[in-house]
Amino acid sequence: MLENGEHIWSRIVNGESAALGELYDALGGILFSLSFRILNDRWESEEVVQDVLSSLWRKPTAYSPQKGKLHSWLLTLVRNRSIDRYRSRSRRKDVVEIDEVILHTKPDLDATNAGDEAEKTDERTALQQAFKSLPDDQQQILDLSYFKGLSHSEIADKTGLSLGTVKSRIRLGVDKLKRILSNLR
């Protein structure tokens, strides 16, 4: 993942557009993929990533190293804005009505091209495999919590699990991903 985030950020603060390009090269794909995972809409996901990166460019002091790693901060922003759009879209049924007339095929979410494959880090590959290897119940809870933005009580209602179980499965899933990463390093 982005190891020199603080340095890139300080160059963005100084107005170096090349730094924005480097940031995009390092994180653009991950940010877009995350937003697309939540929204399943390429144009909306592009808008989210554009908004987040352009916000950082216009107001770089919105971030500071005291707020954590730059890539984690950006992932959080992208995730939260995507969830907001997902909720807003769910409330606007007219969009659903128009898009209902379709299309029995959907884009292949796992699609990659050879060039991108070569650049993907071992860490990211390991994390992707680790997520897939989580028990189904942990994957489900993480999906509802992280990718759908449901609260613990909403997840509990949906799955019939207790609040405590929901929280512990989120923790277990996160802990496992941390362990994989730690072993890799």
Added chain:
Amino acid sequence: MKDLYQTSLDYCLGILPGHESAEFEALVADDPKIKEILTGAMDDLGLIGQSTPDTNLAPDFRQRILDFAGSGENIDKFPLAISKTSIPEIGHRYSGGGASVDLLDIRDTVKRSAIENIYETMIGFFPFVSGSSVASAGDLTELQEQLSFIPSCPNNIPLASQIPLQHDYWANGTNGDLPSFSLKRTLLTSLPALNFFISKLSSGDGDICDVRRAFYLCRDQLKIMRSCFGDLDKPRLSKDEELRYHGTELLRSKWWGAKHAFFKQTSKASLGHFFDGPVTERCVEYAEYDSNVYSFANLLASMSSDRNFQINLFKDKTPGASLAIFNAPTLDSEHTDIARLFCAPDSTSDEKSRSSSLVQLVLESVCRAFRYTSVSDVLNSRLVGCERVDQTTSLWFAWPVIPDNQGGAVAETSNPESK
């Protein structure tokens, strides 16, 4: 510690109740150790984000991001004679819908049929260019198959040049022929560019960037048509009339580095200064605002000497109004031709008639938005204008501002920027 870590996870996930969130933020501000737990939780949740499957990016996406870094203009660069005085109080802010007529107000059944056909065709076309379509991922097979069923839309465009507008509109704006304006707004704003991209995709020359452009144009065309003809699609129009603020970022997303076309003239848009904040209060208002943007974009697209034009949005330069300013390099003769359109209508040729109509659409709209009664008042107030600075033509229109104490776009969940 475990509870604080759990609280941190919940905070980052945006699921802490409001009062608990505020309490937690206060704790974080006071205690570096708690802040460290919070940043750790954010890093840990980021691992989930990093585990998402890869999705291909559009080939132009990187450049669109970098183009943004190079944008930004100062209005002082263009010493335009815009209004610096407060606009007279207009009472309740105009929020769209005033241009609406019924389809039956279009007496000519051929034209009425054409409008209905265009709308139904675009409704059917829209899903095939949406962000969840296979075309958006680069596979255009299904889209091209769908396009083979679409009748040739450009056949409807000549209708626009055959619709006369009463010349006395220039003297008495409120006597304007609204059905004709609705017809022209439908046929001359986003539709010409949409037709261009449909043709390009249909011929096999298109790519994912064209699919994206077609999506935004199609969405705008549908909303513009609903705002023009109130009985065209009442259920969707009622959604368009709901309160929903539209911010400048919406315009930025679709015009950012966008290829554009007005009939045979192609061009490219760039973005200058864009203020942050809402522009309109409802989709139906946004559709009218959008039609003004398309009108001036189309005008410059066809007359710019290098086929490029720039869009800027400013606020607080004219009290009570936001300003959309469009710039393009022009030759002296090109600017003269454009400037003439702001003095009187011109129907000496199909091309001049179309260009003239574009100016009239903006004047009529702004006249209504600020409750003026004549076009000359709008021009004298400098709420719409055309000027030349150096070798650049600038067009602008003003729009009623949304007061600062009102909301912007959709609210966010937990905001890392507040930590």
